Amino acid sequence: MTADPILQAHQLCRSFTDGGDSGSSLTVLKQLELTVAAGETVAIVGVSGSGKSTLLSLLAGLDDADSGEVVVAGRSWAGQDSSARAQWRNRHIGMVYQFHHLLAEFTAQENIELPLLIGGASPSLARSRASELLGQVGLAARACHRPLALSGGERQRVAVCRALANRPSVVLMDEPTGNLDPATAAALESLLLALSRDHNTAFVIVTHDHQLAARMDRQLELVDGQLVAWQGAR
Template sequence: MNDPVLTLEGLTKGYNHGKPSEVRVLDGASLTIAPGEVVALVAPSGAGKSTLLHIAGLLDVADAGRVQIGGEDVTGLSDRRRTTIRRNDVGFIYQFHHLLPEFTALENIVLPQLANGATGSDARARALSLLDTVGIAPRAGHRPAALSGGEQQRVAFCRALANNPKLLLADEPTGNLDPETSDRVFDALMGLVRSTGLSALIATHNLELAARMDRAVRLEAGKLVESGAQ
């Protein structure tokens, strides 16, 4: 049996430690995501979704608890090793695309591959394949300013998957789009995820989008509980 792609065990995280005003955003949060599974993370703004995603993606450190990616305990690793795992095994998508404005859509997807040691021809071929999967290959030569909001976010999706990660973490990936565009772009994201077979944890406050994933978990009082959204 394959190891879970992501395991979170008893994560706690607070701010203003030891002070009367301390806020504990995570309080024993636990979650396991199987290979190929797409899980919705549902919670209102300010509940700790971003904090949980940052800890899961090794951008932040929990006060207590464990994180495993692909069966490897990554909790106490050095910064260098955490950076390597984050670059190779984790893809991030945010509400805003954060594309490099001076580069084309294609180049935005090629660059992280080159930084990871890919050849130019291989990186270009993968970038074009990803853009084709989300339906905007004809826009490959355009810079972000010449793309619509939905197109920009699709490029961001492709960039997140450029280095073939094991795990995709997305924080309100369609939250900056109008409802109609959001629906189309989410379809593109799910098609990309399913075609590559990776696992994903996607934060959203949209219960309709959550219901289209394999299952949903809700962040309540710092803990993760199964949601009835699915």
């Protein structure tokens, strides 16, 4: 790996207490290590409940580890207040979830413009960038449709455009194809790989889809709170 890491997690620990009288605690991540190079694509697999979504929240600075550190584009989340984090996230991180989380009252185009406008882009720049992205994912004709008028696959493509809008260094995806039929999932996968190459964006993809995982540069499995090489990859 020659490129500088764009994302690093070091000695990450996260446990949850159940809040009940027993005071029992569940350790989800145990001194987890992860280094992702600029432009690298990494798949994370793991059984349900192994901590994959917890890990993505920590990587995105949406949750805090009990100990350890996450560094994105050279800066640690530790010591950044919520508004500094929101700005850093807006600039460096895109997120895609299993369900698109698009805003229902806005069109596809407007959903993509929003992070650009929040990041300080002019309305005309936001408009042209959103149009460009919609064109790249084959949805130019759907720009003015609201999410409800789009199919599941189309919504996910819009969500991917939104995640890429600010040309982030890293896109974190939590089961992006988990809600799609196999053919639509396969089309989205090809699109994701093409976008990653075109934009030199690093992708960290949590997925149950072994076909998608196998197409990433590297495959890791979350087991007992740590990331290990995924055996199923061979």
